[in-house]
Amino acid sequence: MAVQDISTAALEVYLATRSPEAREQLVLQSVPLVRYLLSRLGITPELGSEYEDLLHQGLLGLIEAVDRYDPQFGTRFSTYAAVRIRGKVLDYLRSVDWMSRTARQRVRAIQKAVEELWLKNQREPTDEEIAAHLKTDVDTVQRGLMDSNRFLLSLDAPTEMDNEDSDLHDRLGDERQIDPQELSLDEELRRQLADAIRTLPEREQLVLSLYYHDELNFKEIGKVLGISESRVCQLHARALINLKVVMSHE
Incomplete structure (x- = not known):
């Protein structure tokens, strides 16, 4: 499942109406994304009640994403929701510190x-x-x-959301405007990572x-x-x- 696999029809209806019914439909259609992201973090139903607790946190993150999303961010809803969901789950794991x-x-x-x-x-x-x-x-x-x-935290874990009111595009930056210096640093990091993987x-x-x-x-x-x-x-x-x-x- 790719992160972007969320019904565009449900999203468009919700953005056009902002009705409770459309909101509920978008949340329900996005639940598989929550389960997918949990599996990507190595969190599976075999954990039993712990899995249910984390699924609940993921759903809270999804609901926050639905309520806060604005297409003017210039970011796909699925990408925005994924950051919110994973951030909520990881923050919860840190807060309860399940590890003995x-x-x-x-x-x-x-x-x-x-x-x-x-x-x-x-x-x-x-x-x-x-x-x-x-x-x-x-x-x-x-x-x-x-x-x-x-x-x-694994390599694909997102950074913590230090400010709940901050917009996603403030963290990711404008993808259409690339800072040459940042691009150079990113390419160097990719090279180092590729060398390390080898x-x-x-x-x-x-x-x-x-x-x-x-x-x-x-x-x-x-x-x-x-x-x-x-x-x-x-x-x-x-x-x-x-x-x-x-x-x-x-």
Whole structure:
């Protein structure tokens, strides 16, 4: 599902009338976008009641987007709604801090171990090497990777909305007017990211490509690669941790 896949007819009717009925119809037709964005964040129905709580937050973000959207922003409604939805979900995760102290410590220890092993061996460490470095077992490392993937911000997570009254176009800027200096910096960042990705194992590169370029969720990637959804989640987390280490030492 692409972010822009929202009924233009429902949006046009709502913008023309601003009626409660049209508003409700637009919200209902946009609910799949909320579920899609949750899956992109690694949040699935398997979480049970926690998933329902996050779905509720996503729906609140969607309703805010419907009420605040103005086509004069020069931004698609679906893009605007996606930022609002993800921002609401991530703000909620930060506020409740679902990670236990033990899980949080485990994630930080793994990140530190990965960085130390990268610097020592000049390559990505294996799960076994991370476990040996931390004097723990591989299962604990893999649980830490799952925690990291679910609760830490990923590369496609939006920035926080510091000011609820600020318009989206104030944050994104006018896409029709490109600052040459900003464009140069953006191109340099893209180059550094591409170079860093090429240092990763082929399977991690493929997971990133399928997730960010082809927009598959973890379950779909698992079917493509013939591995479990949880293993895809771990590979994705490893790739992000490794990218941060590589880019921070360039």
